[in-house]
Amino acid sequence: MKLTQTVQKGGCAAKVAATELRKILSQVRFPKSDPNLLVDGGLFDDAAIYKVSSDLALVQTLDFFTPIVDTPKLFGRIAAANSLSDVYAMGGEPKTAMAILAFPLATLENQVCIDVLQGASDVMSEAQVNFVGGHSIDDDTLKFGLSVTGYVHPDHVWSNAKAQVGDVLILTKPLGTGTVTAALKRQELSENEMEEVLNSMAQCNRVLDLLTPEEALGIHAATDITGFGLAGHSMQMAKASEKTLRFEMKKLPQFALAQVCLEKKCLTKAHRTNAEYTQNFLKVQSESENDRLILFDPQTSGGLLLSVAPEMAEAILRKLNKRFSRATQVGVVQPRSDFFAIID
């Protein structure tokens, strides 16, 4: 039984598209927020920041999806790492997590459910997160994820809006999970062959514990690269910060398999919608189709994109490399130009 064959759309591909969602949300009158809500979850996607006191705020996020890999335990690990990532991307430390579980009791063995929960629990143990409950439902297809609450100092939130001119951009994980997992779903490769990709998706974006408090302050802005790909999430950060992010194509870390799978045209709907989403705001010098596609590749449990004070970038990268061997300097922040992102 291969989990990816039990669902039509795997992982973030099952998301309601951003444009569709925006149309729907624009017609809802939402409740008025109180002044403690510092950052709104907005498009149903990022983490919200809710201030508790002058030195404590909650970071809250919620994510769940359908199987993106075949091994249940691995799916649980990846789903948990992916859910925790939004807290890390705000500079927060996750504290509690609740499970969201939709499980087809009639068609999957209980052992699948046990393994998914075990994979998630193992990640929570590593991340020192308390597992505080959740809700399960008998459903047609498996879905799993976490609702996570973390702590952050209200003055030290890594928002999207604080990238500064001259900052160095660091990406903590290689790109390419979208095309490689599409190949897995098409059964063009096995999990064994994509071990590097699986390990990367299963890894938490925990970076704060590697850094001194001073180094942590050197990170001005951050976002995690997920469904909208490097292009989409870079655009969001550039827009919020009113800057231009300038990348070097050849420095972007990619999984060895990514180009192989792109060659085989293992694509998802998101490759197209991410291209559409960013088309007016992105300048790509390369003429190569695969270079473009890797920019639009939707990541599941992708890396953090960090905007870092230049004088601290090398020291920070050295420490990140202890855990994230493929973390790389990929570009710089420039004054705002006609494009939000330029890829040389």
Next chain:
Amino acid sequence: MKLTQTVQKGGCAAKVAATELRKILSQVRFPKSDPNLLVDGGLFDDAAIYKVSSDLALVQTLDFFTPIVDTPKLFGRIAAANSLSDVYAMGGEPKTAMAILAFPLATLENQVCIDVLQGASDVMSEAQVNFVGGHSIDDDTLKFGLSVTGYVHPDHVWSNAKAQVGDVLILTKPLGTGTVTAALKRQELSENEMEEVLNSMAQCNRVLDLLTPEEALGIHAATDITGFGLAGHSMQMAKASEKTLRFEMKKLPQFALAQVCLEKKCLTKAHRTNAEYTQNFLKVQSESENDRLILFDPQTSGGLLLSVAPEMAEAILRKLNKRFSRATQVGVVQPRSDFFAIID
């Protein structure tokens, strides 16, 4: 288009059964909790309590389900009220909520989604809760709910474990949502005919703002009556408190339609599983089958069962009746006997 006809199992009936879930969870090695986790979410069901400081703890809960009524806005209201209820049942005040939305884009119009979100937003506005984000997925059947975080003083948690001998038991809403919504799903009655039941399910279990701080301290224990019915949730409170709850059958408030629908044998699987769950711990004097069934009737967004200091019960009930017209004294707490609950 009737929402209840788009799903096989409505509301809490779609839950993974408690016995099944317990079997699964017993085989998972969960992460170690830190000492701030005062109350564990345990069986995936109740709210967890996580201590932030000596005078503040977080109450966290998560709930979502399939449509239990046909009108989308009403479904959104009921789902939101139901999710918030677990925070109220711990003596907490909800502060933030994130949406869990599974929506069949191919088969339902966007307006359905807008209405569900609007219903939920209206309840959050009334409850003064911040809507801070969420996650949506394209799925075969509609599911909706909230992940809620509230505040509570760590010393004033209304746990299940603190019912005291002599306490008066107050139930804030009538019983019978299970059988009445089963009748709706079988199309044996219309939403117009069940207005009393719909209004009750759509009402928040917010009680603290009706009471003085002194009266609030007079509430020793509380639980909300949901999927396990009055029998199941009473048993859980009695067990945790090591007491016996003694009810008077004729005092239990019921919707006028409840007996009508039970007569028509509008039952759910939970009527049977709740009977099984409680059979060794429950003593029912009545010989009437329908009297028994109402005790096992699974509630969606049911009332709070409050265990109240006897000298304050009348004053508290008077205040509750301003908002909950059918709130009633239904029994008393006695020393533990052979049964956890006795219904005279």
